[in-house]
Amino acid sequence: MIFAKQLTKSYKTKTEEVKALLSVDLNISKGEMFGVIGPDGAGKTSLFRILTTLLLADSGSATVNGLDVVKDYAKIRQQIGYMPGRFSLYQDLTVEENLQFFATIFNTTIEENYSLIKDIYEQIAPFKDRRAGQLSGGMKQKLALSCALIHRPVVLFLDEPTTGVDAVSRKEFWQMLKKLKNDGLTILVSTPYMDEAEQCDRIALIQEGKILMNNTPEKARASFTEPLFAIRSDNMYKLLHDLRDVNLVNAAHIFGEYIHISSPFINQETIVEELKLKGHNQIQLIQIDPSIEDVFIKLLTHLESHEQISE
Amino acid sequence: MKQFRAFIKKEWFHIFRDRKTVFILFGMPVIQILIFGFALTNEVKNANIAVLDYSKDAKSIQLIQKIDASKYFDVYSSLNRASDIDKVLKSGKVKMVIVVPQGFTQSLEAKHKVSIQLIADASDPNFATTLFNYGTSIINDFQKQYFIEKIPLVVTPEIRMLYNPQLKGAFNFVPGVMAMVLMLVSTMMTSIAIVKEKELGTMEVLLASPLRPLLIIISKTIPYLFLSLINITTILLLSVFVLDLPINGSVFLLVILSMLFAITCLSLGILISSSTNSQQVAMLISLMGLFLPTIMLSGFMFPIENMPLPMQFISNLVPAKWYFYIVKDVMIKGLGIGSIWKEVLVLFGMTIFFLVISIKKFKLYLS
Numbered sequence: 001m002i003f004a005k006q007l008t009k010s011y012k013t014k015t016e017e018v019k020a021l022l023s024v025d026l027n028i029s030k031g032e033m034f035g036v037i038g039p040d041g042a043g044k045t046s047l048f049r050i051l052t053t054l055l056l057a058d059s060g061s062a063t064v065n066g067l068d069v070v071k072d073y074a075k076i077r078q079q080i081g082y083m084p085g086r087f088s089l090y091q092d093l094t095v096e097e098n099l100q101f102f103a104t105i106f107n108t109t110i111e112e113n114y115s116l117i118k119d120i121y122e123q124i125a126p127f128k129d130r131r132a133g134q135l136s137g138g139m140k141q142k143l144a145l146s147c148a149l150i151h152r153p154v155v156l157f158l159d160e161p162t163t164g165v166d167a168v169s170r171k172e173f174w175q176m177l178k179k180l181k182n183d184g185l186t187i188l189v190s191t192p193y194m195d196e197a198e199q200c201d202r203i204a205l206i207q208e209g210k211i212l213m214n215n216t217p218e219k220a221r222a223s224f225t226e227p228l229f230a231i232r233s234d235n236m237y238k239l240l241h242d243l244r245d246v247n248l249v250n251a252a253h254i255f256g257e258y259i260h261i262s263s264p265f266i267n268q269e270t271i272v273e274e275l276k277l278k279g280h281n282q283i284q285l286i287q288i289d290p291s292i293e294d295v296f297i298k299l300l301t302h303l304e305s306h307e308q309i310s311e
Numbered sequence: 312m313k314q315f316r317a318f319i320k321k322e323w324f325h326i327f328r329d330r331k332t333v334f335i336l337f338g339m340p341v342i343q344i345l346i347f348g349f350a351l352t353n354e355v356k357n358a359n360i361a362v363l364d365y366s367k368d369a370k371s372i373q374l375i376q377k378i379d380a381s382k383y384f385d386v387y388s389s390l391n392r393a394s395d396i397d398k399v400l401k402s403g404k405v406k407m408v409i410v411v412p413q414g415f416t417q418s419l420e421a422k423h424k425v426s427i428q429l430i431a432d433a434s435d436p437n438f439a440t441t442l443f444n445y446g447t448s449i450i451n452d453f454q455k456q457y458f459i460e461k462i463p464l465v466v467t468p469e470i471r472m473l474y475n476p477q478l479k480g481a482f483n484f485v486p487g488v489m490a491m492v493l494m495l496v497s498t499m500m501t502s503i504a505i506v507k508e509k510e511l512g513t514m515e516v517l518l519a520s521p522l523r524p525l526l527i528i529i530s531k532t533i534p535y536l537f538l539s540l541i542n543i544t545t546i547l548l549l550s551v552f553v554l555d556l557p558i559n560g561s562v563f564l565l566v567i568l569s570m571l572f573a574i575t576c577l578s579l580g581i582l583i584s585s586s587t588n589s590q591q592v593a594m595l596i597s598l599m600g601l602f603l604p605t606i607m608l609s610g611f612m613f614p615i616e617n618m619p620l621p622m623q624f625i626s627n628l629v630p631a632k633w634y635f636y637i638v639k640d641v642m643i644k645g646l647g648i649g650s651i652w653k654e655v656l657v658l659f660g661m662t663i664f665f666l667v668i669s670i671k672k673f674k675l676y677l678s
Contacts (some may be wrong), residue, residue: 055676084512086511087512088513104317106312107521
């Protein structure tokens, strides 16, 4: 459905050249929910804009539904639904007027495709006479999704749809996406939140314009072979420093109220003893399953150490 | 067509739901006409003057009464000493002092010759010159009325102010205000309206939709073209009914050519919007790059003939100059298309030029 080969894009500023994408390859099948996961500035938006024909790549090629993003841009623009990073609605138009407008410019009517957006739109319908600018973040997001879906697109591009939205709305949003996916829609979604990666069929981890890994979430997690532990004590700041001094520990990173550590031949008692000697109390140490975030951080540290070696 | 209608409807919502926009669009023309019509005028009306009359005889009193009776002057005070002249001018209460010498009637009748001194406050040179001209013409008039039969040979210049016999400032500024308002509505408001879509990110969605970019531009500009028409009508109505300024030429021709100028301005607006990404920058470029030259170089404020040659050359590049000439010729001189075809052709050429460039520059892609 979506196919990209060696996509490269860079932006020139006055002082330097910023590389947004470095030979990105993608292959997304029909009906798949594909997540592009990466921090801000990783190149997610550039990738989306190239695939939605809004930006020209410096080199490489891409097709959407078999159509070339450069040659057949006009045809692609009729078939895709796109929700940009910012909620691109008309703030001074009401909910209904926004939806009406987007339906008309896509040569359709609300009634014609109402079945597709019914579940989503019904939640905001009580506010249909309210201006879009006065909606909450979650409601804006639902309206933007309704507007992107109103013409029954074959592919849906969602660029960071959950950024700036509360936790409950985020959960609801992913449920809506799953439902759309089950109806056969191909969805390409990007997010900076690692926990959302689990919701996708396949994910690509992207950093500094490069795709570090392209796999299913399960396989991505399985690629983390070393035992992983979560640890906490009464002095977390000191703990992080001390852990990095312990020889047996490979990596230590803060995850919420725990520090995740991995080590190929970890011995739980030794570590606890050693930390007690350094003055830590109330030490908790539990073995855990790796999350996508652990995988991502491991990939990043590998990348950095490789770069240091090559330099 | 349905897309087009929906787009224009949306554009109307943008315009009418923003009070500031509505004010600029509808209040501005009215306010400008009123300000230029009643406040910012360099016409002299009832200027305060003082009189130092050394004669105080029959003829001198007649002359002073005649001056006082004219609508240009009000005799504010009568002075008794020459030393008061400086005082009263310095106080700023009067702008001119008229000094009549002793034995006014006598000298006139005996020698047929007498001098009257006009002392004007020339800190504003234009105003002083105007006062001086009006004063001289009243005195000449007086002289003709009473002494013409006694002066054997005299050449009297007969002056006729064609097209604007009352020398009304409105004849000059109404065309100027029309150019300014069209520039404001069509260039500034259009460029802001387009850039706003970029700033809010909605342009991204529009571009990713099947809407043709040309359709986006046209639908964004049509409402402003229509508003320009309303503004032209308002200005013309105000100038006819409030400022008593007649439209001597064809109203139809005037409106058609105003629409041509509005299209020139619209294409400039599109051009500005395609080269900037923020509303503030669009506004600055419109104001500094277009609005100022319109005021300075169109001949509206300062006569182009008095400018140094390079400036005169530059003024040819200002579309408002040509429109200003057209409006003056049609509205005030009552000329038809036969006499202004050259100006119309220049404006038409400029319009096509800007329109082609701005549509070409309007991007299919972001950034």
